[in-house]
Amino acid sequence: xxxxxxxxxxxxxxxxxxxxxxxxxxxxxxxxxxxxxxxxxxxxxxxxxxxxxxxxxxxxxxxxxxxxxxxxxxxxxxxxxxxxxxxxxxxxxxxxxxxxxxxxxxxxxxxxxxx
Amino acid sequence: xxxxxxxxxxxxxxxxxxxxxxxxxxxxxxxxxxxxxxxxxxxxxxxxxxxxxxxxxxxxxxxxxxxxxxxxxxxxxxxxxxxxxxxxxxxxxxxxxxxxxxxxxxxxxxx
Numbered sequence: 530x531x532x533x534x535x536x537x538x539x540x541x542x543x544x545x546x547x548x549x550x551x552x553x554x555x556x557x558x559x560x561x562x563x564x565x566x567x568x569x570x571x572x573x574x575x576x577x578x579x580x581x582x583x584x585x586x587x588x589x590x591x592x593x594x595x596x597x598x599x600x601x602x603x604x605x606x607x608x609x610x611x612x613x614x615x616x617x618x619x620x621x622x623x624x625x626x627x628x629x630x631x632x633x634x635x636x637x638x639x640x641x642x643x644x
Numbered sequence: 645x646x647x648x649x650x651x652x653x654x655x656x657x658x659x660x661x662x663x664x665x666x667x668x669x670x671x672x673x674x675x676x677x678x679x680x681x682x683x684x685x686x687x688x689x690x691x692x693x694x695x696x697x698x699x700x701x702x703x704x705x706x707x708x709x710x711x712x713x714x715x716x717x718x719x720x721x722x723x724x725x726x727x728x729x730x731x732x733x734x735x736x737x738x739x740x741x742x743x744x745x746x747x748x749x750x751x752x753x754x755x
Contacts, residue, residue, distance in 0.1 A: 631691030
């Protein structure tokens with residue numbers, strides 16, 4: 530199994546550019562989420578989804594859009610990148626009750642630099 | 645809503661014990677513990693559900709005090725492989741599907 534796959538692993542953007550971070554999982558997980566990780570800040574929840582067609586905001590949603598058209602994919606869009614969005618982004622997925630063991634499966638991360 | 649972890653960092657010698665604490669101002673449904681090594685993704689250690697249960701595997705265990713909204717992670721006879729950053733994640737009792745992580749505790753084990 531591939532697990533959770535994130536692409537690209539590295540990206541450099543200029544301020545104002547747009548891009549999409551891709552996330553795909555092959556474990557048939559209903560729950561998917563995006564976190565950003567900055568030094569000293571831990572993992573902060575951006576957006577999450579409990580199933581296809583359902584998304585909701587996390588702690589730091591501003592500047593990001595998501596959609597969930599399929600169970601497998603959960604892309605994160607930056608419409609107009611800002612230097613404050615320089616970060617490492619992690620996608621994570623899990624089962625939901627009644628199969629929920631609570632374990633979030635993380636992708637390897639995408640390192641984004643905005644100049 | 646972000647849980648508070650303490651200490652922020654700890655340095656131990658191999659074989660020593662460590663305790664990492666996590667506390668929340670909200671009533672919790674569950675507490676999750678993850679370990680992240682430098683440059684890697686976080687890896688699941690365990691989940692504790694409300695009810696005050698204690699869990700463990702190998703020499704790593706955890707407790708959850710539902711009344712105090714606190715959880716502690718215990719690392720016994722630490723090994724070099726325990727080095728990394730430990731995160732607690734919490735889900736509040738209304739089951740809003742948000743898992744909110746603390747800022748992490750950096751653990752460094754010296755030989």
